[in-house]
Amino acid sequence: MEAMRPADFPTLGPVLVLAPIGRDAAEIGRILAGMGVPTKAPGGLATLCEDLLPDGGATVAALLVAEEALAGGADALVACLARQPPWSDLPVVVLTAGGRRRGPEGRWALFAGLGNVTLLDRPLHAETLRSAVRAALRARARQHETRRHLEALRLAAETLEARVEERTQALMAEVAEHTAAQERLRQAQKMEALGQLAGGVAHDFNNSSAAVLAGIALLEKRYGAALAAAGPGALRLLAGLRDGAERGAAVSRRLLAFSRLERLNAAALEPAELLGGLRDMLANALGPGIRVGIEVPAGLPVLQADRRQLETVLINLAINARDAMPSDGGEVTFGAAPEVAAEGSERHVAGLAPGRYVRLWVADTGAGMDAATLARATEPFFTTKPQDRGTGLGLSMAHGFAAQSGGALHLESEPGRGTKVTLWLPQTPGEADMAAVPVAGSMPRALVVDDVLLTRRYLCHCLHQSGWEAVVASGAEALALLDTGEPFDLLLARHSMPPGVDAITLARAVRARRPRLPAVLVAGPKASTDFTSLAAREGLHILPEPVSPVKLEEFLDLYCPDCA
Template identity: 45%
Template sequence: MDRVLDEGGGCLEGRAITRSAALSQSQTQFRLLVQGVTDYAIYMLDPTGVVSSWNAGAQRIKGYTPEEIIGQHFSNFYTEEDRARGEPARALETARKHGRFSAEGWRMRKNGSRFRASVVIDAIKDDDGKLIGFAKITRDITERDAAQRELEVAREALFQSQKIEAIGQLTGGVAHDFNNLLMAIMSGLTLLRKRVPEEPQVMRLIDNSLQAAERGAALTQRMLAFARRQELKTERIDVMALIADMRGLLQRTIGPAWQIDIRFPASLSAVSADVNQLEMALLNLAVNARDAMPEGGRIAIEAVDQDVIGTVGELSSGRYVRLSVIDRGTGMDAETLARATEPFFTTKGVGKGTGLGLSMIHGFAKQNGGMLQMESEPGRGTSAHVWLPAAESNGEREMAPPSDVAFVPELPRVVLAVDDDPLVLMNTAALLEDLGHTVIEAESGVRALEILREREDIALLITDQAMPVMTGSQLIAAARELRPGMPVILATGYGETPADAASRVTRLNKPFTQADLNRAVSETVMELS
């Protein structure tokens, strides 16, 4: 047989054999490469969807050996619900019509577990365009999706935290302004009561107005509790004694259709908290429990000692008392429970709740170093747990002086009153003048310093904290450079006394009464006399 030579004298038959061998080697290398891939399931399907090849990645991801799966229909990898909806057939039809199908969804492993998969199916056709099968690539994206969900949860938590912080700042600012308005109302009514004729109807109207103003002051304290800006008078509290004292009040508040069961251990640690805020928290929780059982029922109040090791929720290591209010009412689903402590969120309907109760309890508990924990199931009731730090065993309960005790200064004083709110400034001055003092008014810290330089007879400085340009604490620091021994009263509605104003400063909470102001003046003068 003659050998065919090309133009260069080479043998065409030999070159064809060489190309064929190279192609065969390339195909072998590609097959080995595909077979060796373990991060992707790569396999072939015949035109009907039956598995015809299987690589190592497919075995690792799906769990089947080649012997177990080759010859089986690829719909075995789909969930039962997807098979019922015809998803496998739809995937092949899409690939047949458009050349490719891609999607993400749940797939099944051999052991019955599910995994999240990214799937691509490519149609394979011969030179004449006839469909000869499908190439299928599957990637396990379970971990990626889990990481994405965790990121979304973290983002949502950050968003909620920022939202709560913004609302807290707004609430604190509104409460501060309310305090100033209430200061003007309460002080004006107090002075008016002293000056009008002793007519019973007039006195009754003034007293009613004062009570309304005091209720408004209690509301601002609740708002500040939510914003965690109210002053907390932390003291040692015997929880069992507190609940015993409150039982009558709680029962009258919720009504006779609901029975209160109190379950305490024989010995229980005292807690360190603000007694008024704790009473308010318990009252709110009891009312919530009542509303969850409109037909009546039992409300349990329990308390136990708990030792926390490490970090649990918002708690650090230490000993705590967990005070619980438990009902067997309607309960909450997971979505409602997740939003329960959001400010202004309520399920009670229009006019039946402000949505601030749980958020204020949350703020109170957190400010005291504890937390509010909620557990609930629809139809099985709700358990609200207030965690508070246990008081040290050698602590003593602080006793505040009775509010109606009047302290009278030995001599009238020349007082410099400073406040940027003209209503508050005018009424503070009027209260002091009514007590016999001489008052000089300043509408800013800058003006107050000018007066201090001009007047040597000023014996006492009383100043607001939140003022523009120069805050109360900044004024106090500057004033003490001029008068090192100057008695100072810081009047503020916010809870924290600034560190730079804490030394040798008497704090006076807004809104204050004339008796509160008189006591603060007397105590400040006596301490520094």
């Protein structure tokens, strides 16, 4: 019979042989060594139990015990075998004194308590012993295989549990993001509806205010002397009427800014100069207990925005900060920094397109806002101030102004930790685009692209009044003139041109040919918010209709100061 090799069962451990009488232990050891099976002979039953205790016999291949070694009681051995791990059923080979002998009382109950028992009667043939040991080792090898399978199942279960937990967390994050997106959509729809309502009301109210102010001006012009002769009461009444109408017009402008319908005159602004001027103006206006600070690094890029509207926004934010301060005062900080919003950036600011911006902020050390108040802060007419101290239009106006300027607004606030309002405004595309090169000749020349005969004639008339030469052309003709090298100091184009012609696309094509040629787009009240926002990001200047000679001359002085 071929002997077993040690490599057949490399991880089963030794066979423990307990045969304390005669030469049985030595002979069994010799036979098993010939099979390539390692053995170990404990000194007694107590020593055998000590070998089994650490891991319940998991590192033992089998037990080979003479029946007489159990004569003194095997309760300790039974207790050790009961501690085996679930996968283990340690083979026990008992060398009996002969199956026909009656033996001590409880003999068979003892054998049953040992579990996986094989009985070999003596006298014992060597081949019988080898066969019994091979069977025991094969059974033990299957148990170890079961152990490996159970371990693999346990690891798979743990891995599956971890994957389920990971996926559950991912699903929870997706649900949270979906819920947040729905809330942002709901808020955007609500704000859009409010904006449409506010814009309609503002237009009607603005017309009424304009009529009242015009009537007051007419009364003063025609009947000023009579009113003065009537005494100071009449003049005070007229002044009160004018003040009320002007306040109404101011509210209308804020509503129009919130609904993004007010026309903006974007120009290049130096952030440091702008904020420095505001600090000097607000240092005393905010009160003696309010400290005004400036955080502006050197070398800031130029931003593109309507100066008057931006100053109004910053002043309103400073006043809001002052009103949030405790009675003993606090600090308002104006700051500016350049920032690039890249595609896929981790910074998530609603409505902020990728591009180069100047980030302005107004931070205070006031009371701050809770989450519910913060969520409604940019709604028109929402205010936490007393009824006679606020209209609730400051933040909504700032939000609308930032969006219409091609940027965005973001609020950060916590109760007791103050509020920080951040505005992202586009950087000026380049100083070369802001200035025209004077053309040699007696008069500066403007290239006028307008398909409406009446407005085209009116624009040309206004240009002539300002000392300019006007050359009228269609979009294609304008590009052809530039390709021939015709000298021009200004492009003046109407935003609504025939189908297929886009004023912004035309301006881009002109800029590709003449990078230093200023482009002014004439836009009426029906020009979309997307159009004005895109024009602001492109660095194009919007001249709002109706155009007056004075307004056009102001634009020419601003954007072409060296041409006239």
